[in-house]
Amino acid sequence: MTLWLMAGLLFTPLAWAVLTLLTDFAWGRVVTWGGIVVQVLVSLGLWLAVSRDGGFYYGLGGWEAPLGIELRVDGLAVTFVLLTAVVASACGFHAGVYIDPDKPWHRYFWPLFWFLWSGLNAVWLGGDLFNLYVGLELISLSAVGLVALGGKAAALRASLRYLLAALLGSLAYLLGVALIYGQFGTLSIAGVVFWLEDHPVPAGSGLALALMVTGLALKTALFPLHRWLPPAHGIAQSPVSALLSALVVKASFYIAARLWLELGEPLGNLAAAQLVGLLGSAAVVWGSWLALRQSALKQVVAYSSVAQIGYLFLLFPLTYSVSESVSQQAQQGITLQVISHALAKAAMFLAAGNLILSTGSNRVDALTGVSRFLPFSLFSFGLAGVSLMSLPPSGGFAAKWLLLQASLGSGQWWWVLVLLTGGLLSAAYVFRIYRASFLENSETDEFYHPSRSLEVIPMVLALMAIGLGMVSEEVLSVMALPFEEEGSP
Amino acid sequence: MTLNAWIPVFALMTSLVAALVIFLLPEKGYRLRTTVNLGAALVKLGLVVVMVWGVFRGVDYGLSFTMVPGVTFVLKADALSMMFAGLSAVLWLLTTIYAVGYLEDSPNRSRFFGFFSLCVASTMGIALAGNLFTFFLFYEMLTLSTYPLVVHRGTEKALRAGRTYLIYTLSGGAVLLLAIAWLHGVAGDLPFREGGHFIDADPEIHRSLILIFILLVAGLGVKAALFPLHGWLPQAMVAPAPVSALLHAVAVVKAGAFGIVRVVYDIYGVEASSALGVLEPLAWLAAFTILYASVRALSQVDLKRRLAFSTISQVSYIILGVSLFGPVAAAGGLVHLLHQGLMKITLFFCAGNYAETLGIHRIDEMDGVGRRMPGTSLAFTIGAFGMIGAPPLAGFITKWVLGSGALAAGMDWVIAVLVLSSLLNAAYFLPILHRLWFREPQASWPEERFWGRLETSAWLFWPPLLTAVMTVMVGVLASLPFSPLSWAELIVLREYSP
Amino acid sequence: MIRTLKTLAMVAACVSFSGILALSIWTIAGQPAPVNLPQLLSENMARSGVEHPVTAVLLNFRSYDTLLEIGVLVIAGIAGISMAKTASLEDPELRTSDSLLYGLQRWFVPLMLMLAGYLLWAGAHRPGGAFQAGAVLAATGVLMRLGGVPMDFLRPGLLLRLGLVLGFTVFLLVAVASVIGGDAFLAYPPELTKPLILIIESVLTLSIAMVLLALFVSAPVNDAEDPEEGSS
């Protein structure tokens, strides 16, 4: 059964990419919705299978690790597979209604969408360093293609900038991979970890980790390497922005986190861990500050992503040479932050898209007074904002709580300040939107209500982000599952 | 799980569901919305009455589950929570009635009543929270749901007030979160427990505990409008009168005060707090706030702003009572939670009536209003005398019990504070009363009253009179069982001998 | 002045980057790698179905990489043609009248086609294979294109899209077929390994050439505001 699920998981997105390429947008929509159902079922099935029986290695082509490519199917990976299924299907349904089917180039939306999805799955499950590189490129190029779709000058500019940053990041990562291969003779992460368990750390391997993490940080848009992100996420169509902010940046972060958790202790050092944490903190502050100053609605949301990504990098200092329980808390907190930000940010971008559809403008000022039309999407936006502000009972709050505990538990109280300040700053930019909508001095009395199906999707996502905090225990429990180790070399 | 476990949840859900239904109703669905509002308020009142009876008999209402690893979500009804829950259930009903009349024909009513219900749900959650974590959850929810009410009018001034409100409360929330997280790190997940947890705490953590206490009080003190964290309250008076009435006389400020009570009694334990030496500074701070705000109230010309400063001063009575070590004083503080709510909401209702019926906002416009609106002015007078502490009204009970408590605790200076504050109360309320009844009207009223017709809309007329009557009743009948004072004594009994 | 300083700083940064990297490489090179993959590889060559180790790695041991990599190529092709301008195919400006190019084309095109075929065939047991053959095929196409051969199949349309994904589709179907047989994703049945790899290589060659050519052709050359799109 599990074998079928795995094959389905790998096959479906790629197959649907092919199918949708052969149709036009309207047909592609129908085909895609069918595929979404399949993919969600498969992801859910895999999640259930793993939460029942524990994780396992899956050798592709029947070859085992050092020679072949093994996928690492554990609780965390399937959680993210499921998250991807949820967010991507939401974006897929939204895009089906949101995107104008009459523009001929939009037919290419669906194949790119499906390739992106397959790349994400490849990254969540990847256990092979080079395979992860290919997965990253799959994601980057399809994301760039999606941003550039339609080919307006500003979009091209943003996508070029994005492409160059992504390529540079990939190269840095690949260089690190090359060093790892030269040093250990294997590309399997598990193989490297296995060898390091009972051997002294060989000289010269710190740079490999540094290069990989730096490259991935660039792809994740960690301050000060974040400047490609806001234009790309801000200018893309809203479902695309949602996908990019919710999932794509997480993919590269996920690899960096995996590498750090597996190799950080032997290959890293305290100064590097603190430095990454410091950059993350700077991202929180600077991203929020810029979000506060944007005049375009989607730019606010995009800069908010820069800030929220900053929190993720607190993983590095909070798991380096700390007690097992603190490290556990930090990992759980970061996992929750990834999930809740994915849900909340997708909701926010989709809601922003709806609001833009309603007011016909991307400017924050255009929202003046719209609150009296009780825009459903504004409410979704606000609920998603609750999670970004990490107020209870949202998933963002649960994440922040765990991170606070980890910071206090490890005596690194300075991150506490970052966490608390970040929450207040995000409140500032979320409420700025609200403030505009409550202002009663506008003459606008026309307000276009988008179709209910468009409005329901962000609401569902936002409610999930809120509800995540209530069920975070269950969500996290799957991470602590036993992992079948016999596949490791 | 038994039905008893679910009753607190139902009490919470009534207003939550009401909020959702109201959001989905069309703006024009006036009747349906009013029905939903009042229905939910009545159901909730019923549930609370059931719980009060149950708690009195010692029934255990509660539900808990793990939310975040290591942290539980706990809802639970004990004597203290019933006091707050009862207060908000009763006043929600009255305020809803009042608000329906007040906002008649004004725009954005769906939005208003939706958030209004959310806000009451939060208050209910605060009352029923069984640990600090759950308390914080609803405390922040309260902040969020009151913001739209504060900025309801959508004017620049309202939005500015809203911003101030958010800056204060969210920062307070952040400090509170820090304190709770720290406490969690030091001592684990602590349920609210009568008698507290730290009676024999390890001396090594004393320093941390003191620091955490300061942070907790700072975080909660924002909503309780303790000096110097009170700045948002007078500004927030731009909100419509029902909002000022329920939220700023009852829900928000009381949430802060209630939180401090919870921390002192059910987390630290009153003996441990006293042993840590944190109560006396708190008492000084409360006493200072009482006097400072009273002095500030003197110079306000806007009626609602004067009431706001009066609120700041009065809420600190609760904190003062709690921070005096001794059961009698504690009962005085706790009973004021209820008494002050009744009196202050009366005053705010009246202020709203003056504004809505006659367009009066400033005190110097109030000359002779007593003749035009005798019912409202009567209620106002009762409320004002209650505040001053004239026997046998609610405020007198409070001050009397507080004073005896202070003497019992050996803190005689509190008597001086009480006397001085009463004088100040008199100084800022009596001139208003004088204007109301004994001055000639300055000009003709926009709407002359004629015989056989109420002085204002019935929706607006009855709530303040009802609360005024209650103000009298809780004073006169203070010694009966189930009166606020008896209930407060019950709480104190359980707190001091758990 | 500031510019010069900035340049100098940048140069210094890049030089030190190279230096650190080289130092690391030097250090690493001094230590033997704990895992000897080449040996493992040669032990398993017999089961790979082909004789040439690089081809074995690409299309058998690490075939998932290759599958995804073709995916990357297809993505680039899709993104490219989504902005295509096809009016330019008949653009007279593009038909080079250069006699040298014309001559080159006459002689080179058949030669290159042969070379591509050879590379593809050779891939099983000696250097060469789908990528090289595809690249040569694409280069041939570019040459023809520059020579003004219209090549209608490169218009964005169903045919082009079919061509783009043909190789990928066949690869994917083979990959999933093994699952139906109860095996892992991408596992070839042992007796069919060699023919399957050959089939995959041939269709990949076509698709790779097609994608690269399409990307070359779709580079927009006129000033229309919106991308144009053929019907299908």
Add this chain to the structure above:
Amino acid sequence: MTEWLLDGLLVVALLVTAAAALLSRDLFRAVVVFIAFGLLMAVAWVRLQAPDIALAEAAIGAGLTGVLLLDAVSHLGRARPRGQDKGGNGQ
């Protein structure tokens, strides 16, 4: 010894062409140098006993990339004069 000389020369040539490709004032020339770099890379791959890569590098790295870039350069130079190698570097 000759092998060392060959390798050394090749490496030097690689580095020089790489630097020249980036620093050349004229974009067209830069691309031509880059194609030369690609061909040298192909030779280097042969020296590294990697004939597969050598073939691919010659066909793709030098050949196709070169053609693509050349085409782009001539195009960018032609249609809009102000785009011609604008500013070289920096802000």
Add this chain to the structure above:
Amino acid sequence: MTAPLLYALAGAILCGIGLFGLLWLSHLLRKLVAFNIMGSGVFLVLVGLPQHQGGQDPVPQALVLTGIVVAIAATALAVVLIRRYYHLSGLTSLTGEPASREGAPE
């Protein structure tokens, strides 16, 4: 010192050169050239380093083949984007006429 190691070290220097070009040059085509040079450097390291001691190693060679195809895909896509960008805006770099408040990406 063996030939593969020499090439690996050369690869390191090429990486530096390419990095400089990517960061410092503003013309998009030049950035693209720099990207390809840096890529070549990485590939040299990838093949050269393990071959220093182990002799011919087909695995990294296969990886480099994959890498080259990915690089050409990215390059070709970038060229399409650059050309269209040039058509619409007349610009060949990202620095001129900033569309957003901030400057160049790197």
